[in-house]
Amino acid sequence: MLQACHRNHCKRHEDADWVMPADWDLDRSAYTILQEKKLLEDAEAAGSEVTCVNCVKCKDGDSQEKMSINEEVEEALLVATLRLEVETKTIFAKLPFIKDPATALKPNRYLPEKIFDRQMKVIEKNPEMKADVLKSHAKLEDKGYVMEWSAIPSEYHHRLETIGGPGYIIPWQIVYKVSSLSTPVRMVMNGSCFTPGGESLNSTLAKGSNSLAHILDILILFRTKLCGMTTDIKMAYNGLRLEPEYYKFQTYLWKRDLDLSNPTILMVIVTIIYGINPSGQQTIAALRMLADLILEHHPQHAEGALAVKQKAYMDDVATSTDSQEASKRTADCIVFTLAQGSLSVKDFTFSGSKPSDIVSANGVHVGVLGYLWDIFKLDIKDICFEKPRRGKRAAAVEGDVEPALRQHFTKRSLVSQCAKVFEPSGSPPPSQPN
Secondary structure, three states, X not given: OOEOOOOOOOHHHOOOOOOEOOOOOHHHOOOOHXXXXXXXXXXXXXOXXXXXXXXXHHHOHHHHOOOXXXXXXXXXXXXXXXXXXXXXXXXXXXXXXXXXXXXXXXXXXHHHHHHHHHHHHHHHOOHHHHHHHHHHHHHHHHOOOEEEHHHOOHHHHHHOOOOOOOOOEOOEEEEEOOOOOOOOEEEEEOOOOOOOOOOOOHHHEOOOOOOOXXXXXXXXXXXXXXXXXXXXXXXXXXXXXXXXXXXXXXXXXXXXXXXXXXXXXXEEEOEOOOOOOOHHHHHHHHHHHHHHHHHHHOHHHXXXXXXXXXXEEXXXXXXXEOOHHHHHHHHHHXXXXXXXXXXXXXXXXXXXOOOOOOOOOOOOEEEEXXXXXXXXXXXXXXXXXXXXXXXXXXXXXXXXXHHHHOOOOOHHHHHHHHHOOOOOOOOOOOXXXX
């Protein structure tokens, strides 16, 4: 039965001739495009809730909107695993488990032992490799980053079994990184090796979201000012000490002097280490935690804190200033910032100054975010728009360039030459046309 409505839903229906059922839900009677858009936006924003208007983190929409709900939860967990002991200037980290390690991880010595035996056979056949691996391992042990399980200090013993389960033995393999001047040979840990009938260490840990700075942004900012400055944080991962409760999840097998006749012993890594999923994100979070501490309590060193926070790609920092004096001041501020967490740098490289042997193999070029930077001059590269004849390139143009290149300077040839240069910012190096 039709009855006159209360006519209070819109002006158009105020006329008494309009009638509609009294039980109609007027809240859903008009469904507009704007409502459709709002529902879509609400769905898109799920997992990136902005908690305030003035918070810098909340204003960082580029990274926030890419974060899923799971990543957001894991990211918060990663940050919560870090603590800075201001008195001793030490950063401590926990392993961010998202699955109960007591039930997810099973005893796994068999497979790591087989992998270790295979590595030992390879090393025995190559004396040079053996010397390199011993040197790499000695570097970790001398700095206190690894130790024998039996050498763990007695004051930590009561904490070793706080978390249930058998722990985890990490298989390791030898990897060469020729471009590294400090550690060309590395023992790389494989935390993705599954335990028999259980999970791997990496599959039980949170990864968080990718919070690495954008290389393109750092490169563009690096070029905006007159004087460039780069540095590399020394052994950044190992700068974060592992809480003793988690020691048993970072053990590995070893033989003293890599001698087959020596007994196999159990070693423990007492810092976070590469090869374990959350290590990278924890390192980034720790560096930003140090930067925030400096910005709040030591604003006179803000230049260094901002360089560490905004212009660092993992452990590589690349920034620029208006003068050499400003670059030196920024370098001092970076040293102060990192020192609050007992971290340090290998060395600094400044525009126009010869780089140290620690960071440069030839005394001229320094690695910057995957590129080689000539700190003395700007290289001029010859580009030939005319096709080579019998493998011989055309001579360089002298005088007015325009009439000489009119025949060969086409869009196709220009795009062809630009495509030969890999440059994320889209700016090929200065060139002399031929």
